[in-house]
Structures are given as C-alpha cells and as structure tokens.
Amino acid sequence: MPIPSGSNILAPDPSPKGWGENAPLVDRFGRSVNYVRFSVTDRCDFRCVYCMSERMTFLPRAKVLTLEELATLGRAFVELGVRKIRITGGEPLVRQNVLWLLQQLGRLRDHGLAELVLTTNGSQLERMAAELKAAGVARINISLDSLDPERFRRITRVGELDTVLRGIRSAQAAGFQRLKLNAVILKGRNHDEVAALARFAIENGLDISYIEEMPLGAMGDHDRAELYYSSDAIRADLARVFTLTPTTESSGGPSRYYRVSGTDSRIGFISPHSHNFCGDCNRVRVSAEGRLLLCLGQEHSVDLRHVLRAHPGDHERLKQAIVTSMDIKPRGHNFQLGGQPVILRYMSHTGG
Ligand code: SAM
Numbered sequence: 209m210p211i212p213s214g215s216n217i218l219a220p221d222p223s224p225k226g227w228g229e230n231a232p233l234v235d236r237f238g239r240s241v242n243y244v245r246f247s248v249t250d251r252c253d254f255r256c257v258y259c260m261s262e263r264m265t266f267l268p269r270a271k272v273l274t275l276e277e278l279a280t281l282g283r284a285f286v287e288l289g290v291r292k293i294r295i296t297g298g299e300p301l302v303r304q305n306v307l308w309l310l311q312q313l314g315r316l317r318d319h320g321l322a323e324l325v326l327t328t329n330g331s332q333l334e335r336m337a338a339e340l341k342a343a344g345v346a347r348i349n350i351s352l353d354s355l356d357p358e359r360f361r362r363i364t365r366v367g368e369l370d371t372v373l374r375g376i377r378s379a380q381a382a383g384f385q386r387l388k389l390n391a392v393i394l395k396g397r398n399h400d401e402v403a404a405l406a407r408f409a410i411e412n413g414l415d416i417s418y419i420e421e422m423p424l425g426a427m428g429d430h431d432r433a434e435l436y437y438s439s440d441a442i443r444a445d446l447a448r449v450f451t452l453t454p455t456t457e458s459s460g461g462p463s464r465y466y467r468v469s470g471t472d473s474r475i476g477f478i479s480p481h482s483h484n485f486c487g488d489c490n491r492v493r494v495s496a497e498g499r500l501l502l503c504l505g506q507e508h509s510v511d512l513r514h515v516l517r518a519h520p521g522d523h524e525r526l527k528q529a530i531v532t533s534m535d536i537k538p539r540g541h542n543f544q545l546g547g548q549p550v551i552l553r554y555m556s557h558t559g560g
C-alpha cells in the first residue's frame with residue numbers, strides 16, 4: 209500500500225501493516241538494501257582536506273534536489289522496505305529549511321522507517337540540536353578529527369574546534385544518546401591523536417569510528433598513499449592503552465566494532481582498504497543532484513532527478529526506477545591507494 213500523497217502526504221497511518229513487506233530491493237548478489245543515505249547539499253562551511261579541494265565549485269541550485277523531491281524520495285524508499293535513512297552532505301545542517309525535510313522524513317517512522325539518522329560536522333548543532341530531536345532524528349554522527357584547535361583548523365581549513373565541542377554538548381543536553389564521533393585518520397596529520405580521541409569519547413560517553421581515507425575526488429592537498437594509516441595500525445595504537453574486545457554489534461553501516469573494557473563506549477573501524485566491507489553492503493546513496501549511486505566506489509547510478517522532474521507525481525514510476533536499479537548494483541568498490549582517484553566525484557556530492 210503506498211503512503212497517501214497530497215496535503216497530508218506523510219501523516220501517520222493508523223494501520224501501517226504491509227509496508228515494505230515484500231522487500232523488493234534485493235540485488236543480483238542477494239544483498240537486501242534497507243538503508244539509504246541522502247546528500248541534501250554539496251555545500252559545506254568546512255573544507256576538510258580529505259573531502260574537498262580548497263576552491264570548490266558547487267552545484268547550481270537548480271541541479272540540487274528540492275526538499276519536496278527529497279521527501280518524495282524518502283517516501284518511495286520506505287515503501288520499498290528501507291528501514292534506515294541517513295541525512296548527510298556536504299553539511300546537511302547548512303541547507304536552508306532542512307528541518308522541514310527532517311520532520312517529513314521523521315513521520316515515516318509511522319510507516320516502517322526504523323531510524324532517521326544524521327551525519328554532521330557539528331558546526332550548527334548548538335543552535336539546532338533540540339529541533340533535530342523534536343523532528344525525530346534518532347542518532348547523530350559528528351566528525352571530529354582532532355582535539356587540538358590549530359590542527360582542527362588545518363584539517364578542516366576553516367573550522368572552529370570549540371564550536372563543534374559546544375555542539376556535542378548541546379546534542380547531549382537535547383537528549384541524544386550514544387552520539388558517535390567519526391575521525392578520518394591521516395599519517396602525519398592526526399595519527400598520533402588516535403588514543404586521545406578514544407579517551408575523549410570514553411570520558412564523554414560517546415562512541416567513535418576511525419575511518420581510512422577513501423580516494424574520492426581530486427584534492428590536490430596530499431598524496432593519499434603517503435598519508436594512509438590503516439585500521440590495523442590504529443587498533444594497535446589503541447591496544448597499547450585500552451583493552452578492546454571484538455563484538456558482532458552493528459549500527460547497520462560498514463563499521464566493525466570493539467568494546468572498550470570497563471566503559472560504555474564502542475570503537476568502530478571503517479576500513480575500505482584493509483577490510484573490504486562490500487560483502488554485506490545493505491545501502492545505496494542519493495547524491496545532492498539526485499543520482500542514485502549503487503556503490504560509493506563505482507559510478508553505477510540512476511538519474512532519479514530526471515524521473516522526478518520528467519514525470520512529476522508518478523510515484524509508481526519512481527519506485528520502479530529504484531527497484532530496477534538493483535540490477536546494476538556492483539559487487540564492490542574498486543578503491544586503490546596509489547595513482548589517480550578512480551572516482552572523481554567528491555564525498556560531499558556523494559553523501560558519506
Ligand atoms: N559534513 C558532514 C560531516 O563532515 O560529518 C557530513 C558529510 S561528510 C562527507 C561524511 C563523512 O565522510 C565524514 O565523517 C567525513 O569525515 C567522511 N569523509 C569525507 N571525505 C572522506 C574521504 N575521502 N575518505 C573517508 N571519509 C571521508
């Protein structure tokens with residue numbers, strides 16, 4: 209049964225049974241897709257050295273999906289059995305009226321959506337945390353690569369560490385449980401802070417995931433092979449200070465988790481190079497311009513913006529385009545450390 213459209217398109221349905229019951233999103237390799245990430249803008253108030261070049265050209269507004277189009281897409285994905293939506297970017301919280309979108313998507317929880325979650329750089333959390341909670345955001349991931357203000361500034365090129373730390377406190381005060389930090393670790397830039405970041409997480413009741421840099425977009429800042437710091441190296445650094453116990457816990461994403469003895473915190477590793485996570489991939493992404501990307505590290509995609517704009521209101525056609533896309537979801541990514549990046553689009557377009 210489709211979610212009713214019209215003025216109350218996302219109003220709660222008293223009998224949500226049947227939603228996504230047939231789980232039609234299964235790819236050629238038998239993987240069920242139940243998780244989608246929306247990049248709601250390619251713009252950002254930071255310019256992290258691993259994500260953007262110093263001088264970025266952003267998409268013209270007409271090419272970016274409208275908030276209404278994103279709400280329609282959310283509805284279609286949930287009708288197709290998607291249980292988790294992550295809102296990301298670019299920096300999602302610099303998109304004007306993003307709260308409206310979150311409220312619309314939040315209502316899909318009455319129709320089968322289990323979790324609406326958000327990834328942010330934290331710069332806007334101080335002013336927005338309470339509203340995000342009210343909109344129905346269940347969990348937030350916050351990027352934090354350094355606890356040293358100058359280093360934080362060098363990595364983000366423009367970011368203020370204090371603003372982000374205040375944002376984290378505001379999110380906790382607004383009632384968000386188990387906030388998770390994301391730290392991209394680069395050799396020679398912040399690899400010596402691995403244990404300090406974990407300690408900060410533990411002392412503040414947070415989880416943390418360490419991420420190996422992925423070769424997305426042409427950055428010009430550094431040679432990615434030279435700055436590569438593996439998850440195994442990070443884990444070895446942590447094992448000198450903490451006792452880590454592997455767990456099978458999952459947050460539905462690519463992190464492999466460990467528990468830190470004597471604490472509530474989980475430590476995760478996202479390791480595209482050293483521990484390929486493609487085998488149990490359950491997710492797809494929608495880029496800021498409405499490309500349904502079937503794999504972070506490949507170009508296979510379907511132009512959903514075209515479907516939305518060429519056939520406005522044709523919800524079944526939109527859903528069919530999503531279902532058919534499963535035929536081209538590739539087996540896995542093709543990231544290589546050396547040489548030129550294979551994928552020229554930036555993480556901020558793609559939605560990390
Ligand atoms: N602006 C938000 C933020 O920074 O959290 C959301 C978008 S950002 C693209 C999402 C995540 O992707 C962040 O945790 C960021 O550190 C990560 N990221 C960006 N570029 C990356 C890259 N080249 N390799 C690995 N992770 C990357």
Ligand code: SF4
Nearest residue numbers: 252254256259298329
């Ligand atoms: Fe912006 Fe996030 Fe990319 Fe940093 S990682 S430049 S905060 S989108």
